[in-house]
Amino acid sequence: MMLNRIKKYLGLSEPKAIVLMYHRVCNIKTDPWQMAVSPNNFEEHIKMITKSFKVLSLTDLEKQLGQGKIERNSIYVTFDDAYYDNFLYAKPILEKYHCPATFFVPSHFIDKQELFWWDELESIILYFRILPGKLTMNINDTIHHFEFEIEKLTDEIQKKHESWNYQLEPPTNRCKLYINIAELLKPLPYEKIVAALNYIKKWSDFTSNKSVENLLMSSKHLKHLSNNKLFSLGIHTKTHPALANHSFEFQLDEIYGSKQYLSNINHSDINTIAYPHGDYNNETLIAARQNGVALGFTTEEHIITRSSSPLTLGRLWVVNSDELVLKNKIIKML
Numbered sequence: 001m002m003l004n005r006i007k008k009y010l011g012l013s014e015p016k017a018i019v020l021m022y023h024r025v026c027n028i029k030t031d032p033w034q035m036a037v038s039p040n041n042f043e044e045h046i047k048m049i050t051k052s053f054k055v056l057s058l059t060d061l062e063k064q065l066g067q068g069k070i071e072r073n074s075i076y077v078t079f080d081d082a083y084y085d086n087f088l089y090a091k092p093i094l095e096k097y098h099c100p101a102t103f104f105v106p107s108h109f110i111d112k113q114e115l116f117w118w119d120e121l122e123s124i125i126l127y128f129r130i131l132p133g134k135l136t137m138n139i140n141d142t143i144h145h146f147e148f149e150i151e152k153l154t155d156e157i158q159k160k161h162e163s164w165n166y167q168l169e170p171p172t173n174r175c176k177l178y179i180n181i182a183e184l185l186k187p188l189p190y191e192k193i194v195a196a197l198n199y200i201k202k203w204s205d206f207t208s209n210k211s212v213e214n215l216l217m218s219s220k221h222l223k224h225l226s227n228n229k230l231f232s233l234g235i236h237t238k239t240h241p242a243l244a245n246h247s248f249e250f251q252l253d254e255i256y257g258s259k260q261y262l263s264n265i266n267h268s269d270i271n272t273i274a275y276p277h278g279d280y281n282n283e284t285l286i287a288a289r290q291n292g293v294a295l296g297f298t299t300e301e302h303i304i305t306r307s308s309s310p311l312t313l314g315r316l317w318v319v320n321s322d323e324l325v326l327k328n329k330i331i332k333m334l
Helices: 002-010 039-052 058-067 084-096 117-127 155-162 173-185 190-204 219-226 248-266 282-290 323-333
Strands: 017-022 074-080 101-105 135-139 142-146 231-235 272-274 295-297
Touching: 017 039, 039 074, 039 084, 039 323, 058 074, 058 231, 058 295, 074 084, 084 101, 084 219, 101 219, 101 248, 101 272, 117 173, 117 190, 135 173, 135 190, 142 173, 155 173, 173 190, 219 231, 219 248, 231 248, 248 282
Parallel strands: 017 074, 074 101, 101 231, 231 272, 272 295
Antiparallel strands: 135 142
16 A cells, blocks of 8 residues: 555655546425536536646547556546536636636437426326326236335425435335336336326326526537537436337447437448446447547546547546545545
């Protein structure tokens, strides 16, 4: 341990890099998947990394890995899912600090005014004031019975939801129901997820309230980003499936469709991908190669070295903490 510290101090240790993974930049009441960073914390993050580290683009990372080297203590900023709040809140901050970033886009949802299924499910299960006592439904041709009583949404219950995330024990039956259904929906193709959600909406008598910030960026927003040299677009498939649960042909089509859509917007080849849910298998990597992908990113928390596999690069999932917590995490990893 002491020898490693001495080597690091003398600059003799192997150069390492970290890719940061953001999802949302906004203030939201509940955040079960720890996807949102407040705009204030996000600005402090970006201010800190641009001051303390060398922030580079994924194009730089691709060149370095091709040459078998890594820029010491370099940082790369990425965003998954292309939420509108990325454009509204993150973009101005990134521009203010001249910070490059890549936005991974699930192309099916662009200009569709559709919410992600996990956000819509959250609105029903965690927000809707009164739900029927029990739920029985068909998910992927299997009948599921959720037998526990569902609480009326009181202020006390709401406070429990606001302090809960998926890593904690569900504090209410609503949280338990949300997690159970989410786990069943995640492996399914998009059309089956939509069918299940439509059943849940009917069961709950729920009417969607599509807040603008919960929607995705439009094609105009993406074009605006692609015209800025600081920013680049990346593949996040068409419909955001958990790829490893599907056939090779399905995976190939999902990656190809997103790549073609974004290449048309960007007027250039798109050759980076972030696997939705961090989910991939060997067939995913083959499909990525066949689509000309040079860099593939997981949700696994690994540093990057010159020997890292270009199609299974790790990232640090950034949560809503202050800049000192993030800085200490980065220093510890580097």
